[in-house]
Amino acid sequence: MTYNLAIIGFGTVGQGFAELLQEKRESLKNTYGLEFEVVAISDPIKGSIYENAGVNLKEILTLVKKEGKIDGYAGGIKGWDSIKTIEETNADIIAEATPTNLESGEPGLTHIRTALKRGKHVITTNKGPIALFYRELAQLAKDRGKSLGFEGTVLSGTPAINLSLLTLAGTNISEIIGIMNGTTNYILTQMDAGKDYSEALREAQRLGYAETKPDADVEGWDALAKIVILSNVLMGANLKVSDVEREGITGITPSNIKDAKGEHKRYKLIARAWKENGKVKAKVSPEKVDDGNILFHISGVGNAIQFKTDILGRVTIVGPGAGKRETGFALLNDLISIHRTPMGMKGV
Amino acid sequence: MTYNLAIIGFGTVGQGFAELLQEKRESLKNTYGLEFEVVAISDPIKGSIYENAGVNLKEILTLVKKEGKIDGYAGGIKGWDSIKTIEETNADIIAEATPTNLESGEPGLTHIRTALKRGKHVITTNKGPIALFYRELAQLAKDRGKSLGFEGTVLSGTPAINLSLLTLAGTNISEIIGIMNGTTNYILTQMDAGKDYSEALREAQRLGYAETKPDADVEGWDALAKIVILSNVLMGANLKVSDVEREGITGITPSNIKDAKGEHKRYKLIARAWKENGKVKAKVSPEKVDDGNILFHISGVGNAIQFKTDILGRVTIVGPGAGKRETGFALLNDLISIHRTPMGMKGV
Numbered sequence: 229m230t231y232n233l234a235i236i237g238f239g240t241v242g243q244g245f246a247e248l249l250q251e252k253r254e255s256l257k258n259t260y261g262l263e264f265e266v267v268a269i270s271d272p273i274k275g276s277i278y279e280n281a282g283v284n285l286k287e288i289l290t291l292v293k294k295e296g297k298i299d300g301y302a303g304g305i306k307g308w309d310s311i312k313t314i315e316e317t318n319a320d321i322i323a324e325a326t327p328t329n330l331e332s333g334e335p336g337l338t339h340i341r342t343a344l345k346r347g348k349h350v351i352t353t354n355k356g357p358i359a360l361f362y363r364e365l366a367q368l369a370k371d372r373g374k375s376l377g378f379e380g381t382v383l384s385g386t387p388a389i390n391l392s393l394l395t396l397a398g399t400n401i402s403e404i405i406g407i408m409n410g411t412t413n414y415i416l417t418q419m420d421a422g423k424d425y426s427e428a429l430r431e432a433q434r435l436g437y438a439e440t441k442p443d444a445d446v447e448g449w450d451a452l453a454k455i456v457i458l459s460n461v462l463m464g465a466n467l468k469v470s471d472v473e474r475e476g477i478t479g480i481t482p483s484n485i486k487d488a489k490g491e492h493k494r495y496k497l498i499a500r501a502w503k504e505n506g507k508v509k510a511k512v513s514p515e516k517v518d519d520g521n522i523l524f525h526i527s528g529v530g531n532a533i534q535f536k537t538d539i540l541g542r543v544t545i546v547g548p549g550a551g552k553r554e555t556g557f558a559l560l561n562d563l564i565s566i567h568r569t570p571m572g573m574k575g576v
Numbered sequence: 577m578t579y580n581l582a583i584i585g586f587g588t589v590g591q592g593f594a595e596l597l598q599e600k601r602e603s604l605k606n607t608y609g610l611e612f613e614v615v616a617i618s619d620p621i622k623g624s625i626y627e628n629a630g631v632n633l634k635e636i637l638t639l640v641k642k643e644g645k646i647d648g649y650a651g652g653i654k655g656w657d658s659i660k661t662i663e664e665t666n667a668d669i670i671a672e673a674t675p676t677n678l679e680s681g682e683p684g685l686t687h688i689r690t691a692l693k694r695g696k697h698v699i700t701t702n703k704g705p706i707a708l709f710y711r712e713l714a715q716l717a718k719d720r721g722k723s724l725g726f727e728g729t730v731l732s733g734t735p736a737i738n739l740s741l742l743t744l745a746g747t748n749i750s751e752i753i754g755i756m757n758g759t760t761n762y763i764l765t766q767m768d769a770g771k772d773y774s775e776a777l778r779e780a781q782r783l784g785y786a787e788t789k790p791d792a793d794v795e796g797w798d799a800l801a802k803i804v805i806l807s808n809v810l811m812g813a814n815l816k817v818s819d820v821e822r823e824g825i826t827g828i829t830p831s832n833i834k835d836a837k838g839e840h841k842r843y844k845l846i847a848r849a850w851k852e853n854g855k856v857k858a859k860v861s862p863e864k865v866d867d868g869n870i871l872f873h874i875s876g877v878g879n880a881i882q883f884k885t886d887i888l889g890r891v892t893i894v895g896p897g898a899g900k901r902e903t904g905f906a907l908l909n910d911l912i913s914i915h916r917t918p919m920g921m922k923g924v
Contacts, residue, residue: 248746248887252746255748256746260745379743384888385887385888386888386891387739387743387744387891390742390743391735391739391743394738394742394743394913395727395735395738395739395742395743395909396735396909397608397909397912397913398596398600398604398905398908398909398912399905400603522870522873522874522894524873525870525872525873526870539596539733539901539902539905540732540733540734540895540896540902540905541895541896541902542894542895543734543735543893543894543895543896544892544893544894544895545891545892545893545894546870546890546891546892546893546894547888547889547890547891547892548888548889548891553887554887554888554889557746557747557887557888560746561743561744561745561746564745564746565742565745568917569916569917
């Protein structure tokens, strides 16, 4: 089976995905019988190409690395915007990798809606549309018999969503607890080693773990988007971003850290969802985690999620939470899932 | 879709599976559109029933709990042995849950071969046939377009096999390291707390974690079967049980434990597989694990497996390694997988 892909958003994640596609072309064919062409790429800054027989991915990747743009590509139709690319190219799978916006979900929301309405499968790493409009988008995909893959919205390619949807299928999840943001875990790990908050933040910024304006991470917004997604997808909730109590790590002091140590505990920014009187609740806040819990031992930019299930008790997955290849991989794995269950995943 | 199941082997695991089927009947139907009848159960001790319209599972479970046998069931054909049950009933999925034999693989091997040759899907928790004859059985399943599910052979229902086959699909696994036997991990945890080996073993036996004749666990055979399965299934190896170096934990002394502590390490029975000069090698032995590794922190009967991948780096799954419901769940999850990809899993 050969798929035509369009990549919408060609920043770090889109490029990471393209690199993996290029690198894994042969093994995808040999292992899964999965073949593909990237027929279109559209990005408001890097430029847009449409070539219905498929672009030369290697050339495109060299070009964007060298020039920061893909406009210099020889051949293909140039200049189509994202919507025209989704609507008018021969792509049958749309890989949506534009930046997250947790207020409107745009532009990803319109991209995903448009693609599904046109009868195309969607794979995305964009937290905004999934955190804000999961129910609507999942229903739209179901109605059209298409897949909506979004593994990369939580813990990059570390299987958080598919772990539960596939390998834990049949269990009932009553609680989810996790360290879902690497930046804040790095800062807290540094504080545990003796730094104060602003020193640790500067260190994280120097290493590229934290943005110049670090609010999305340190105020807990990123973790909040993830716990909303997990609650709605895996626990049947219908939470809004505004339903979730949120506290970041900016108020944690060296004296808090010291007190926790005295109790053999460590502060972690914990995102949790649980059932209370038949309803799913969620919150994000710094919690003192006991050294008997694996989460205590997740240091630096590491991420981990624990699922409390009715049959297996606690199952924990530990892996990377971010990264170009790691997030690009989530799109690749979602693509393989579509190939394996072409009519959309039953029961998802 | 309605499936007819036959359960071959009605000990702890077979009963655990039957209990979960009974408990989850409604949710399997509502969530996945998966319906089933258990048309046959065959066990050399508990007895055998065949009822082509499906047995009353609740009655059977009450009966086996009360009388230790199912012969008293009203209705159905009694007394068919496992082979006749596999060959002549209207079951289209065979759940094989007979005891593991790591020398011949029997009787599970013949059960699985017979079932696949008859064009039936197989789901099993039996380590013997999979550790010894994976290549042959997988090929047989492929040739007949049937599924062979065996999640329960490694870490009970904790997703070890399917995690890699499904959610890590697309990555290349270069190394697998894990604590894959709860009994030995319990004993080592107790020794770490000050007991000597024989005290710790007696404690494990008292709690039902260790057998009266504990060799399969403490000599490393159980972990060995698991690492052979993981190597062959996930790393493309073709290892035999006899290819794997094996050392159990019976030689570990309190003084070893003390020395390890001095280095901030802990002894763990580690099963590992890795690539060396293009070949996959595996071994099972007690190793001193550093406190920077999550495996250091897996205590008691806990199990964990780390996969080293080309794209995601290390991904670790932590969960239960044994148990009636936990192992029964593996069969349930394999059943759901068959339902989702009815023609056998592509690329597996």
